[in-house]
Structure formats: C-alpha cells, structure tokens
Amino acid sequence: MTRPTTRVLAMLELLQAGGTHTVGELARRLGVDERTVRRYVTHLTDLDIPIRSVRGRYGGYRLAPGYRMPPLMLTDDEAVAVLLGLLTSRSTTAAHAADSATAKLRRVLPQRLTARLDALMNTAEFTTDPRPAVAVETAVLLTIAEATREHRPVAIGYTDRNGQRSARTVHPYGLVAHSGRWYLTGLDSNSADLRQFRLDRITEVTILSETFAPPIEFEPTAHLLSALATAGYQHEASIRVQGTLTQVRSLLPATIATVHEISTPPDTAPWVRVLIRAEQLDWIPPVLAGLDRPFIIEHPDALTDAVRALGRRLTAAATSDPKPTVVGVGGPSRRGSEHIR
Known part of the structure; x- marks a missing residue:
C-alpha cells in the first residue's frame, strides 16, 4: 500500500x-x-x-452522523494471514498495538468469519522457536480450532512422514504453532494414545456431532515440546551433568533434551541426567561444551568419540600457529525438533 x-x-x-x-x-x-x-x-x-x-x-x-464503514472484504485466507501476524506480534514490543489492531479487525469482519477466528485466537498457542513457515490449508486450521474450542471430535485424513495414509478420529486438546509448523495434540482413536499431528499433513477434516471432556489443566505447548524431545530417533544419548534440575534445564531447550533428577550422596554436588534423541550426533558435543559444567557421557560410545574429536580440533585451533586455521566444530544442524512422527 x-x-x-x-x-x-x-x-x-x-x-x-x-x-x-x-x-x-x-x-x-x-x-x-x-x-x-x-x-x-x-x-x-x-x-x-x-x-x-x-x-x-x-x-x-x-x-455524517450514523455512518459506519462497511464490512472489510477479506477472504478467509487473507483474514487468517492478518490475524496470525497479529497474534505472533503479541510476544514482541508491539503487543499493545497488535491487540488493538486485532480488536479493529474483529469489528469489521462478517460474523461468520469472526466466530471462527475467535476459535483460533482462543485455542492457538505459540512457542518462541522461529523457523520458516509450512503452509497449512486455512479451512483445516479454522475447522480444527473450532472443534478444539467446542470440545468436539474431528474425523481426519492423515499422511505420516513415511507417506502412509490413514483415517482416524481425534479428540483435539490443543493447537500449537512451533518452528513454522502447526501441531494438533489430541487423543487418537486408532492407538488410544495422546498424539501430535502436523496440520500440513491433514488432508481432510470433519467436525463430529458429539462432545468430550478434555483433561483438566492440560498444557498443549508443554506436551508438544516434551513429545518432540522424546520421539524415536536413530541415537539415544544419556549424559550426567553437574548441577540442579533448574540450572541445567535453563541451558537446554525442551525440544532437544529432557532433564531428570538423580539421587546423589548427601553433602555432595547435585547431578542430573540429560537424555537426548537425535538422528545425528555431530551437533551434541558443541552443546555439551557450551554448558560449561562437568559432564559424564553414559552412552553411546560414539558420542564420547565425537566429544574427544571436538576437543582435539579445539586444541589444534588454539596452538600458536602463525597462520590462521579455520576449524569446523560442527553445529546444531540436525536437532530432533526437525522431525515429527
């Protein structure tokens, strides 16, 4: 404009x-x-x-007295795009302006679309891990948001990461936007388990007539981050780290690791156990080095070898060689959160 x-x-x-x-x-x-x-x-x-x-x-x-602007002519896709931009702005310094703009948008939209957008506003949650967005059909997003708010099951067609298609009924407990993707958490009829579904893999959705009672005080964001960190991957690493649960948790994103208390003898420094699941191990040694705390690798042995190799490269880089040497130390290029069941 x-x-x-x-x-x-x-x-x-x-x-x-x-x-x-x-x-x-x-x-x-x-x-x-x-x-x-x-x-x-x-x-x-x-x-x-x-x-x-x-x-x-x-x-x-x-x-002139009594004049009011006509309804804002936005398609469903346009309205969702504007609203999502405003919702994500709530976590920035423009939060007050975003709330004000959201209120103005709601006032001028048709009632049919306003009701569905309200469902999205009341059910969606956002994490702080930015990543390029993956496109989701607007109709899928709005329909699931409406079902989540009204506690009604949905029948969905779903394609998993292996390309397998299935039809299932899900009790939607929450919607979460994380790393550029939308996730639905709910009770899956096929497995009778609490599962996460990527909305961009949902091919069709229909709201069913019955209702259900969601778990009390269920936290969709916390559950999703925990599920991403504990999903099955090629490697499972166990590391003991010196520090309290609070200290170590603050150093590791919930999407890549889970931290558990372990018993230690009285009058000794506390230790915790860190569990990490990943497709590759190359990014874990730099993360462990960045903790700046004593740690012991319990398994696998390949991770111990990778940490020693990183130490040798860092030592070589710190020698008094007058010629600058570029040493690659790896990086978190493939974290567990890039994959979803």
Whole structure:
C-alpha cells in the first residue's frame, strides 16, 4: 500500500473516532500540509464516504452522523494471514498495538468469519522457536480450532512422514504453532494414545456431532515440546551433568533434551541426567561444551568419540600457529525438533 493511500485511510480512522477535526489538526496528525488534507477529503468523498465540512471558528471535517464503514472484504485466507501476524506480534514490543489492531479487525469482519477466528485466537498457542513457515490449508486450521474450542471430535485424513495414509478420529486438546509448523495434540482413536499431528499433513477434516471432556489443566505447548524431545530417533544419548534440575534445564531447550533428577550422596554436588534423541550426533558435543559444567557421557560410545574429536580440533585451533586455521566444530544442524512422527 502506497504512503498516500495509507494516510487517506489513517485520516478516515481519525474521523471515525467522532467529533469535528480541524484541517490543522489533521495535517499535524498525518504529517502533511493543509492542502494535502483537503485533497484527501476529496478522495474520500469520491468513494461515497459522507464527510461533512463544518464552517466557523471551530470548523473542520466530520463524518455524517450514523455512518459506519462497511464490512472489510477479506477472504478467509487473507483474514487468517492478518490475524496470525497479529497474534505472533503479541510476544514482541508491539503487543499493545497488535491487540488493538486485532480488536479493529474483529469489528469489521462478517460474523461468520469472526466466530471462527475467535476459535483460533482462543485455542492457538505459540512457542518462541522461529523457523520458516509450512503452509497449512486455512479451512483445516479454522475447522480444527473450532472443534478444539467446542470440545468436539474431528474425523481426519492423515499422511505420516513415511507417506502412509490413514483415517482416524481425534479428540483435539490443543493447537500449537512451533518452528513454522502447526501441531494438533489430541487423543487418537486408532492407538488410544495422546498424539501430535502436523496440520500440513491433514488432508481432510470433519467436525463430529458429539462432545468430550478434555483433561483438566492440560498444557498443549508443554506436551508438544516434551513429545518432540522424546520421539524415536536413530541415537539415544544419556549424559550426567553437574548441577540442579533448574540450572541445567535453563541451558537446554525442551525440544532437544529432557532433564531428570538423580539421587546423589548427601553433602555432595547435585547431578542430573540429560537424555537426548537425535538422528545425528555431530551437533551434541558443541552443546555439551557450551554448558560449561562437568559432564559424564553414559552412552553411546560414539558420542564420547565425537566429544574427544571436538576437543582435539579445539586444541589444534588454539596452538600458536602463525597462520590462521579455520576449524569446523560442527553445529546444531540436525536437532530432533526437525522431525515429527
């Protein structure tokens, strides 16, 4: 949208706040001269917006009494895109502005779409791990959000990561946006287990008529992060780390590791056990080095070898060789959270 158009719409919003606004006031608020304000008024009247000119000492412009803007003409996809942008802004310094804009958007949308967007706002949760977004069908997202809010089962068609297709009924407990993907957590009829489903892998969805009672105080985000960290992968590593549960947990994202208390003799430093599941081990040694705490690798032996290899590379890089040497130490290129069941 061009700047002049943006200013015209901004002036319309000022006028919709009510009362009479002088030309000087509008010019100051919009950052333009008074001649430009009068040109903007002409643009709005050409759009059949009833702006009245008030003469006299306290004159200016005002909207005709009783005038209201017509519903904002957005498709479902456009409305969801705008709303998701506003929802994610709540975690930034623009949170107040995002809430205000969300309220304005709701006021001008058709009631049919507003009700469905309310379901999305009331059921969606967001983590703080950013990643490029994976496209989800708007109809799928809104339908599942509606079912989650109303505690109604959904019949879905699903394609797993191996390309296997299935039909199942799910009791939706929560929706979570994480790492650029949307996840549904719910009770799966096929396995009778609590499972996570990626929405971009849902091919069809239908809300069923019955209702269910979700678990009390269920936390969808916490459950998803824990499930991602404990999913089955090629390697399972166990490491003992010196420190308390709180200290070590704060150093490791919940999506890559689970931390458990272990018993230690009285009057000794506390230790915890860290369990990590991953497709590859190359990113784990730098993570362990970054803990800056004593640790003991319980298994696998391949991880011990990888840590020793990293130590040798770091030692070589710290020698007094006058020629700079670029030493690769690996990185968290393949963390467990990149995969989903």
